[in-house]
Amino acid sequence: MIGAALEPADEIIGDSYECALAGHTVHLAIFDAMGNDMAAGLTASLAVAACRNSRRQGAGLAKTGEVIDRILTAHCLARKTDGRPHLTPADHPTDQGGLSGPGASNGSAGAFTGAGPGACGCPTSGTRCNSAAAGGRIGTASRQEFEWGAQRMNTVAVTGATGKTGRVVVADLVQHGYEVLAVDIAVGPAERAWAQGLGVSLQCADLTDHGQAVDVLSDAESVVHLANIPAPGLYPAAHTLATNTAMNHSVFLAAAHNKLRRVVWASSETTLGLPFDVPPRYAPVDEDHYPYPTSTYALSKVLGETAAEQISAWSGIPFVALRLSNVHLVEDYALVPGYWSDPQARKWNLWGYVDARDVAQACRLGLTASVTGASSYVIAAADTIMDRPSAELLAEVFPDVKLTREIGTYETLLSVRRAGEVLGYEPRHTWRDSVKI
Numbered sequence: 001m002i003g004a005a006l007e008p009a010d011e012i013i014g015d016s017y018e019c020a021l022a023g024h025t026v027h028l029a030i031f032d033a034m035g036n037d038m039a040a041g042l043t044a045s046l047a048v049a050a051c052r053n054s055r056r057q058g059a060g061l062a063k064t065g066e067v068i069d070r071i072l073t074a075h076c077l078a079r080k081t082d083g084r085p086h087l088t089p090a091d092h093p094t095d096q097g098g099l100s101g102p103g104a105s106n107g108s109a110g111a112f113t114g115a116g117p118g119a120c121g122c123p124t125s126g127t128r129c130n131s132a133a134a135g136g137r138i139g140t141a142s143r144q145e146f147e148w149g150a151q152r153m154n155t156v157a158v159t160g161a162t163g164k165t166g167r168v169v170v171a172d173l174v175q176h177g178y179e180v181l182a183v184d185i186a187v188g189p190a191e192r193a194w195a196q197g198l199g200v201s202l203q204c205a206d207l208t209d210h211g212q213a214v215d216v217l218s219d220a221e222s223v224v225h226l227a228n229i230p231a232p233g234l235y236p237a238a239h240t241l242a243t244n245t246a247m248n249h250s251v252f253l254a255a256a257h258n259k260l261r262r263v264v265w266a267s268s269e270t271t272l273g274l275p276f277d278v279p280p281r282y283a284p285v286d287e288d289h290y291p292y293p294t295s296t297y298a299l300s301k302v303l304g305e306t307a308a309e310q311i312s313a314w315s316g317i318p319f320v321a322l323r324l325s326n327v328h329l330v331e332d333y334a335l336v337p338g339y340w341s342d343p344q345a346r347k348w349n350l351w352g353y354v355d356a357r358d359v360a361q362a363c364r365l366g367l368t369a370s371v372t373g374a375s376s377y378v379i380a381a382a383d384t385i386m387d388r389p390s391a392e393l394l395a396e397v398f399p400d401v402k403l404t405r406e407i408g409t410y411e412t413l414l415s416v417r418r419a420g421e422v423l424g425y426e427p428r429h430t431w432r433d434s435v436k437i
């Protein structure tokens with residue numbers, strides 16, 4: 001139980017607060033909208049509402065400050081004097097996350113979260129640490145950051161959400177307790193019904209437009225970015241390059257703009273030299289067999305990985321690129337026996353594939369894996385799509401390509417070892433569970 005009151009009540013106009021107890025965590029925010037007029041009262045009330053809403057979505061201190069400022073600005077209540085946000089975290093003048101502002105002359109607000117008595121090193125933990133020494137406050141802030149981190153990871157925007165892979169990824173994240181903000185340009189009644197059935201919000205946006213990308217990511221803590229033209233040959237080559245590049249840059253920069261925690265995104269196996277009209281240099285092909293784009297689609301993914309590297313360095317956000325193999329849904333497995341008679345038919349990706357449920361697993365692992373900077377991982381099934389031993393297939397179709405290590409009988413020739421070691425990825429699904437040999 002937690003309670004609070006401001007007094008003397010008849011003099012309070014521009015002051016307000018909101019508090020909540022979540023498990024062992026106390027959330028307390030105090031707002032001081034300067035002045036004794038109606039505008040001060042409205043400002044404080046709106047700030048409380050925005051703060052509460054943001055907190056309930058799992059946002060942390062810095063994000064909550066940004067949200068409040070945006071809402072106040074949208075309702076013309078922000079009193080800006082120099083174009084900078086006017087919201088100031090009281091007693092936290094250098095708080096991380098962009099909450100700094102011109103200061104008390106424009107009104108101020110402070111928010112504090114204590115993780116139970118003593119967690120911030122202040123004897124008055126659970127209320128504002130007005131008396132805490134500077135060193136104590138810094139320690140407190142990093143602790144809060146750490147504890148809120150777990151909650152922040154819960155709100156994930158998924159782009160390309162209504163597509164083939166996106167639907168499976170969204171369902172998996174929901175199943176694992178994430179709050180999902182689904183985004184796609186293809187949104188009709190069927191898509192809305194699908195989203196409603198899963199209990200996720202679905203937003204229609206054209207992600208080639210940076211403004212729209214900034215907007216739809218503003219309430220997310222992380223993004224799984226799947227939206228793209230998903231293959232070469234669907235559109236004229238230049239259109240695929242321009243569209244995917246615009247979309248990737250716009251989403252990556254929007255993630256940096258919104259200070260997201262993590263970007264996980266769909267790169268492609270095509271960056272590794274597909275369709276192998278020129279044989280691979282070695283097998284199993286791994287992450288180091290890169291970059292060999294042979295189409296504008298593959299080039300768009302290589303450019304995406306290059307941009308991710310730079311934007312990650314500028315922003316400090318970890319970017320996880322998943323070089324997906326050919327994605328299969330369970331219903332696609334009916335076609336698999338048709339591939340077996342001709343080993344040439346699917347040599348283009350060394351007979352690789354990946355089950356969409358394993359893509360979802362990789363996306364989920366990518367959200368929490370202990371990585372920094374921009375990194376890339378091949379994501380494939382554990383086996384090939386063929387019913388013949390992998391070494392035999394390679395020897396017949398690519399006789400000059402050497403195996404770099406011993407492989408299992410039906411083992412994939414697209415190495416998932418790095419994904420296993422770094423992300424903890426373990427492909428669990430195979431066509432063998434659906435097709436009788």
Ligand SMILES: NC(=O)c1ccc[n+]([C@@H]2O[C@H](COP(=O)([O-])OP(=O)(O)OC[C@H]3O[C@@H](n4cnc5c(N)ncnc54)[C@H](O)[C@@H]3O)[C@@H](O)[C@H]2O)c1
Binds near residue numbers: 164185227228267323
């Ligand atoms: N399917 C595969 O075999 C495969 C293999 C490797 C990589 N990938 C990558 O995985 C991702 C998902 O592929 P998929 O097979 O699910 O494709 P998909 O076409 O089924 O899904 C892509 C989604 O992106 C959306 N989209 C396209 N342009 C958009 C825009 N401007 N703004 C917002 N949304 C937009 C589409 O409406 C679609 O729902 C893509 O990035 C693709 O390049 C797919």
